[in-house]
Amino acid sequence: MEMNQYLEVFIDEGREHLQACNENLLKLEKNPSDTSIVNDIFRSAHTLKGMSATMGFENMANLTHQMENVLDLIRNGKQQVTPELLDTIFMAMDVLERMLDSIEAGGDGNEDVSELLEKFKALEAGAPPNEGKTEAKEALEPGRSAKMDYDEFERTVIEQSKDQGFQCYEISVHLRKDCLLKAARVYMVFNLLEKSGDIIKSSPPVEQLEEENFEDSFMITLITNEAAGDIEQKILKVSEIEKVEIVPVRLEKPKAERTETGAAGSGSGEDTALKREEKDEGKESAAKKSGAGHKTIRVSIERLDILMNLFEELVIDRGRLEQIAKELQHNELKETVEKMSRISNDLQTIILSMRMIPIETVFNRFPKMVRQVSRELNKKINLQIIGAETELDRTVIDEIGDPLVHLLRNSMDHGIETPEVRRQKGKPEEGTIVLKAYHSGNHVFIEISDDGAGIDKKKVVKKAVEKGIISESAAARLEEKAIFDLLFTPGFSTADRITDLSGRGVGLDVVKNTIESLGGSISVHSEEGVGTRFSIQLPLTLTIISVLLVEVGKEKYAIPLSSILETSIIHKKEIFFAHNQPVIDFRGKVVPLLYLKDVFQVPDERETSDYLSVVVIRKGEKLAALVVDAFIGQQEIVLKSLGNYLTNVFAISGATILGDGQVALIVDCNTLIH
Amino acid sequence: MATGLEEKELKMVVFAVNGKEYALDIRYVLSIERMMNITRVPGVAPYIKGVINLRGMITPVIDLRTRFSAGEKEWDEDTRIIIVTFGDKMVGLIVDAASDVLSIPGADIEPHPDLTEGETDGFIEGVIKQDNRLFNVLKIDKVLNLTEER
Numbered sequence: 001m002e003m004n005q006y007l008e009v010f011i012d013e014g015r016e017h018l019q020a021c022n023e024n025l026l027k028l029e030k031n032p033s034d035t036s037i038v039n040d041i042f043r044s045a046h047t048l049k050g051m052s053a054t055m056g057f058e059n060m061a062n063l064t065h066q067m068e069n070v071l072d073l074i075r076n077g078k079q080q081v082t083p084e085l086l087d088t089i090f091m092a093m094d095v096l097e098r099m100l101d102s103i104e105a106g107g108d109g110n111e112d113v114s115e116l117l118e119k120f121k122a123l124e125a126g127a128p129p130n131e132g133k134t135e136a137k138e139a140l141e142p143g144r145s146a147k148m149d150y151d152e153f154e155r156t157v158i159e160q161s162k163d164q165g166f167q168c169y170e171i172s173v174h175l176r177k178d179c180l181l182k183a184a185r186v187y188m189v190f191n192l193l194e195k196s197g198d199i200i201k202s203s204p205p206v207e208q209l210e211e212e213n214f215e216d217s218f219m220i221t222l223i224t225n226e227a228a229g230d231i232e233q234k235i236l237k238v239s240e241i242e243k244v245e246i247v248p249v250r251l252e253k254p255k256a257e258r259t260e261t262g263a264a265g266s267g268s269g270e271d272t273a274l275k276r277e278e279k280d281e282g283k284e285s286a287a288k289k290s291g292a293g294h295k296t297i298r299v300s301i302e303r304l305d306i307l308m309n310l311f312e313e314l315v316i317d318r319g320r321l322e323q324i325a326k327e328l329q330h331n332e333l334k335e336t337v338e339k340m341s342r343i344s345n346d347l348q349t350i351i352l353s354m355r356m357i358p359i360e361t362v363f364n365r366f367p368k369m370v371r372q373v374s375r376e377l378n379k380k381i382n383l384q385i386i387g388a389e390t391e392l393d394r395t396v397i398d399e400i401g402d403p404l405v406h407l408l409r410n411s412m413d414h415g416i417e418t419p420e421v422r423r424q425k426g427k428p429e430e431g432t433i434v435l436k437a438y439h440s441g442n443h444v445f446i447e448i449s450d451d452g453a454g455i456d457k458k459k460v461v462k463k464a465v466e467k468g469i470i471s472e473s474a475a476a477r478l479e480e481k482a483i484f485d486l487l488f489t490p491g492f493s494t495a496d497r498i499t500d501l502s503g504r505g506v507g508l509d510v511v512k513n514t515i516e517s518l519g520g521s522i523s524v525h526s527e528e529g530v531g532t533r534f535s536i537q538l539p540l541t542l543t544i545i546s547v548l549l550v551e552v553g554k555e556k557y558a559i560p561l562s563s564i565l566e567t568s569i570i571h572k573k574e575i576f577f578a579h580n581q582p583v584i585d586f587r588g589k590v591v592p593l594l595y596l597k598d599v600f601q602v603p604d605e606r607e608t609s610d611y612l613s614v615v616v617i618r619k620g621e622k623l624a625a626l627v628v629d630a631f632i633g634q635q636e637i638v639l640k641s642l643g644n645y646l647t648n649v650f651a652i653s654g655a656t657i658l659g660d661g662q663v664a665l666i667v668d669c670n671t672l673i674h
Numbered sequence: 675m676a677t678g679l680e681e682k683e684l685k686m687v688v689f690a691v692n693g694k695e696y697a698l699d700i701r702y703v704l705s706i707e708r709m710m711n712i713t714r715v716p717g718v719a720p721y722i723k724g725v726i727n728l729r730g731m732i733t734p735v736i737d738l739r740t741r742f743s744a745g746e747k748e749w750d751e752d753t754r755i756i757i758v759t760f761g762d763k764m765v766g767l768i769v770d771a772a773s774d775v776l777s778i779p780g781a782d783i784e785p786h787p788d789l790t791e792g793e794t795d796g797f798i799e800g801v802i803k804q805d806n807r808l809f810n811v812l813k814i815d816k817v818l819n820l821t822e823e824r
Contacts (some may be wrong), residue, residue, distance in 0.1 A: 643733065
């Protein structure tokens with residue numbers, strides 16, 4: 001079905017335009033007099049209108065049409081940008097987004113927009129009276145009035161062009177009565193005329209012409225320097241044209257009239273032409289992509305996944321080849337395999353980078369949310385975003401949005417105080433939330449910090465004791481970090497009031513779980529009265545990781561390099577005991593020893609020697625030393641899931657297939673250190 | 675425990691564990707593999723012997739001898755792994771031998787004659803008699819220790 005492929009593109013582009021509109025609207029709020037922003041928004045709205053009309057989504061087309069009208073008034077200076085106006089447009093954006101969602105889910109995108117339409121009409125009416133909107137519901141017969149009415153803008157254009165020596169004609173085109181494809185003929189005439197000059201107006205307006213909502217004639221105002229006779233000849237060459245009349249335009253007293261052909265002087269031709277191309281070709285995106293500095297191409301995510309899977313298998317076989325080459329000691333083979341390894345390394349870098357998406361795609365919905373919520377809460381909040389260009393693996397991006405929303409809402413709800421309270425505390429009335437993302441090593445860090453009230457440690461402890469999470473005596477001995485960790489327990493909330501946003505106590509533990517399921521971690525740091533900072537650490541890529549392969553008994557295990565601080569060989573003598581827990585002195589720190597053969601109940605066959613091979617792992621500030629039987633070596637492996645039958649295997653995060661086809665289990669260092 | 679398919683003909687994979695013959699509806703069976711290296715996974719049920727590398731996919735395997743409390747036996751040339759699927763889960767079953775695929779009229783499935791559940795512990799749905807052979811029809815969800823998902 002033809003429409004379906006267009007539907008996908010429609011939804012994608014629709015969202016892009018809505019996003020662009022949202023961003024621009026926020027910019028407009030800060031610079032109400034900047035007409036270039038209004039023009040950008042207008043163009044987006046105009047394209048949206050065309051697209052939705054083409055796809056048959058009437059309500060959407062109607063709504064965007066109204067928006068476009070109001071925007072046009074603004075950019076012609078006939079309307080001011082007021083907060084109420086912006087609110088209405090924001091509301092319209094929300095409705096449009098909902099419509100897109102509904103369409104994507106297979107619905108028809110219809111919503112009751114009558115209320116919004118009323119608001120828009122009221123806004124329009126609020127403009128100076130000589131700007132009354134005429135929807136031109138009936139087909140106009142151009143024969144009735146020899147001249148069309150032009151608004152101030154159009155008059156200026158006409159006058160200027162005359163000054164420059166151009167002619168301005170009103171061209172009446174009459175189609176043959178038996179003409180079937182009226183819209184096609186109209187298109188051809190327009191096409192033709194645009195090559196000869198600039199169309200600044202048409203009567204009836206373009207939509208009506210496209211919908212064939214007219215009898216058999218229409219009128220076009222054209223600015224050109226060609227002779228009227230030539231133009232007439234050209235038009236007559238179009239089939240099924242009955243008659244052409246060309247009359248030079250004479251401007252009299254201005255009688256302002258609303259036009260919908262996007263009269264923008266020399267730019268008008270583009271808009272109408274574009275709409276036609278959209279309707280005829282189905283999709284026109286290139287011209288509307290403003291300032292696309294780098295060329296991009298849309299690729300279906302499915303294809304990327306297939307590519308990734310194929311590449312993973314390649315990595316496995318590459319490892320096998322390397323092993324065989326080593327065993328056979330065949331020089332040519334070794335060389336060729338080395339070359340292949342270098343090439344596939346480069347390939348790997350590129351493919352992995354294809355899955356990377358800038359976190360901007362997640363961050364960009366936040367400014368609007370913050371604006372909305374801060375208005376609801378009557379707080380003044382400024383959101384700063386740093387490092388939006390930081391890239392994350394696509395799968396991480398998909399999951400990280402919700403936790404971030406929750407943390408932001410927490411900040412706004414419980415962190416930032418009301419303006420009065422802030423004034424009393426001597427803080428600036430406007431609270432600041434900083435959302436920062438950056439790379440470091442093999443990880444991506446995301447920080448949400450606010451300059452709000454901070455976390456009341458005493459309250460946290462009290463609530464924990466109340467809920468029975470810890471005992472009073474244990475509470476007294478808690479370190480600061482442990483107190484903050486309490487926030488992440490299920491069912492915990494120190495909010496006195498449960499708001500719509502947060503305080504239900506189901507949030508932070510879910511946030512923690514989601515982040516940990518991505519292989520990341522979250523921690524919080526706070527100072528009362530000063531502010532709070534949530535820090536999230538996430539792995540850069542999910543599937544190919546570097547590990548250290550070790551032997552425990554006869555089994556092989558893989559320890560992710562990112563968790564390893566150091567490897568070492570220690571002598572039995574260096575082992576001390578602290579409360580029956582074997583520990584060693586590692587560079588001045590007391591580090592607990594964990595025998596992997598005990599942790600994993602490995603059938604023990606080796607004799608314990610005097611020397612122990614030890615892998616020191618780290619989680620945040622904490623260290624542990626894993627005792628293994630031997631180090632095999634460092635390797636890059638493909639992380640594979642254990643599948644969905646085996647759930648909750650202690651201290652194992654997945655498996656990998658080694659070069660010889662054997663399976664090695666991957667140690668989950670995070671659970672080993674608590 | 676009516677299968678509800680008494681009227682139809684069923685294709686069943688037939689295999690042997692500890693001298694007894696069993697049958698499993700072929701719609702649960704993906705493939706039958708030869709024995710291969712099993713990587714032990716710590717901390718799981720004793721009948722889950724570990725995981726195997728099934729053409730790039732990590733697949734857990736259950737030893738049916740252990741599952742049926744039948745005592746261990748060394749694996750030999752005849753030992754097979756039957757890859758089964760139930761719902762979205764994929765698991766391998768280690769059996770002593772797997773041979774035929776039989777077409778069996780659903781109506782021939784009779785309830786288990788043994789009133790003592792004993793070693794089979796609800797793993798058997800019923801029995802089929804054919805050519806002097808007695809097949810125990812396997813209840814796959816019980817074997818995998820999963821709740822009915824259909």
